[in-house]
Amino acid sequence: MVKLANSNACTGCGACAFKCPKGCITMQENKIGTILPHIDESSCVGCHACEKVCPVLNEVLPSQSQKAYAAWSLDDEERRTSASGGIAAEMYKLAADNSYKIIGAAQQEDFCVKHEMAASIKAIEKFKNSKYVFSSAYDVFPLVKNAIRNQQKVLFIGLPCQVAAMRKIYGNAEHLLLVEVVCHGTTPVSYLRQHIDKLNKEAGDIAKRMSFRDPYTYTYTFTFTLYNADNKLFYAKRTKDGDTYQFGYHRAVSYRENCYHCRFAKPERNADITIADYHGLGLVKPAAYDAKKVSLILVNNEKGRDFVDRLIAEKRIFAEERPLEEPFKGEAQLRHPSLKTKYRKMFEEDIEKYHGDFEKAIKRAQNKYMREEKINRIMALPKCAVKKIIKIIGIK
Template identity: 50%
Template sequence: MELAGKESCTGCGACAYVCPKKCISFKKDETYYDIAYPVIDEKQCINCGKCQKSCPALNPLERATPISAYAAWSSDSEERRTSASGGVAAEIYKYALKKGWSIVGASFCEDFKVRLELADDLDAIKKFKNSKYVFSSTADIFHKIAQKLKEGGKIVVIALPCQIAAIRKIFHDKLDDLLLVDLVCHGTMPYEYLKQYIGYIEKSYCKKAVRLTFRDPAKGTENFALSLYDEKDVCFYSCASFEDIYQFAYHCMVAYRENCYHCCYANSNRVSDITLSDYKGLGACSPCKFLEKKVSSVLVNTTKGREYIDELIHNNLIVVEKRPIEEPIKGDSQLRHPSVKSFSRRLWEKKYKRNFVNVTLYVYKMSEFRNILLGIYYLPNRIFRKLYRILSS
């Protein structure tokens, strides 16, 4: 049996879950940037083909074109303050729990690993909130979803598009009991990189990190501050996005899984009922009275999604303004095409030798140097344009 190649495998885990012999495991490929890929134990494989049939990369799903778009935020000011954008995801979770449903989201677990978890209580929302710029494991979540659905439960899942696609493939006959919400994704970085990075910061500060946040509410989630806290919950490291090498690797698309640069979900046709993201480009297509700061973009893709959002609005859980559908699509490149391999990414690939911190520091410095050279190169042209505008006026 042949599984999806490195350019398309998202690591969603659907193949491993459906395998009747449990002979598929994920192993780190040391020759390919230490990224984990599924490997079949050929001695146990019975060639049933279930792994291939369940793979969203090998069998693309039908997708929905958004039917409406909103700029939205939570009516709860504290929820909005502590959420990555407008806090709409938190309100989706809270309303689901109120209806007696279960919720699924990404949560930090031991040693800063991230995995999808199923919960039935409000406390879980605190763990699910905010961005987690690292690969999230689906280990065990499919089993938990299957058990909950077998018991007659309903579930709201908020996850990455590739994970939503896996859930749709596996539970295609139970979709009536699932509300699927995907997050606009730029890419994911392997856990191995985060582990190395945290170790590097701990060594530099002689501190042990016990809590990590990628968009620290204490610094304003819109500022993308990566913060590390010690056992006394005192912040000993905090740095804004492009000044921190891990955030540089993420936001500048330097160290993603290979499939992220070929992502089939990075377009306006979605695999979910609802799509959430930061609202980029707010006001570009139609006048707007408020800023995009702390505002969520909500794309409603199906009738089921529209009914759920209407219920949130009717119960005054979220504040919304209807927007042109094309506005968030024009504003966010990830709704048009996958992340593009830049000069920094290609240099990173060339120099990578199993040490994320060293190679990223090198690429970061080279990127800064390159930007300086480009600034000098284009300086005469900028001066000429400025003088031309002055003389023309």
């Protein structure tokens, strides 16, 4: 009998559904909004192809990173409008200019996120910027298969679990370049839709566009924004301002369960190239610039090195080589998965209790967090006052 990864470990990558020769596996939401594979056992022939391709049950042999760079796009507008240093956009542009098919995550009209394949740099705009929600890559699996068969080059940028799925399906295919974005976790899309519906009702408006890191409010502020059909901004809040979705994401409260057991959050990498915000810049060696709008690039093999070398040689990006150990010290996600907190455990209880109602489930955890943060700030006041007094009177 076929046995897939359990619900606590499954990433929802969809590799099993793609590989099933009978098409008897479909990706479906469970009662709390998590997308998981469902097997129609009446059609299953027990070939076990799904088990063999699962990157959780059969991990890809990862590699050690070879080089680390602090980098950013030399196109000022590209860097301004990108979530980090604009490196992903420059990768897409280099690939498209050299006849690659490019694949990235694009938000749809209903606010779900799907990977799409394109051949033109016009598609880059919808691939840009952070998307803090579960994204489905399984629709592009057959497109990648056809491209490789026709000896077309493909650049895929996705999450580590999606890259692992690609690696299990296609191995080290010569024409496939795999780039992973360091990930802290993904939130079910049903939570995002519920949140937007609530905000629409409160504002008496209808969101047609949204952003998690809006360039209008500067991407480094992590402001959640909504725009109506006239492109008018009618909502903008950060975690500290009380936005429930941002709280759930940035405090690691509302992720899929597998994200807290992630097999791919470790120093060894499955992608040719790894990119992220550069956390930890300056920890090992002084830097002449701060980490704001700076990307990390990890080169993990020769294929990745050749591509990054071209980005640098063609002056598409600024890149300074950094001590290899530095990003691993600064970015916890390169060492271990997101950790469960007491707030996460409260959310786990309440999302089950309220049958997947995100707004009801998140409030108890958020209220407790906000109360404790307020107490911590009050407790810190005397120390702050002392420091100010010392500074004013000039005691050293």
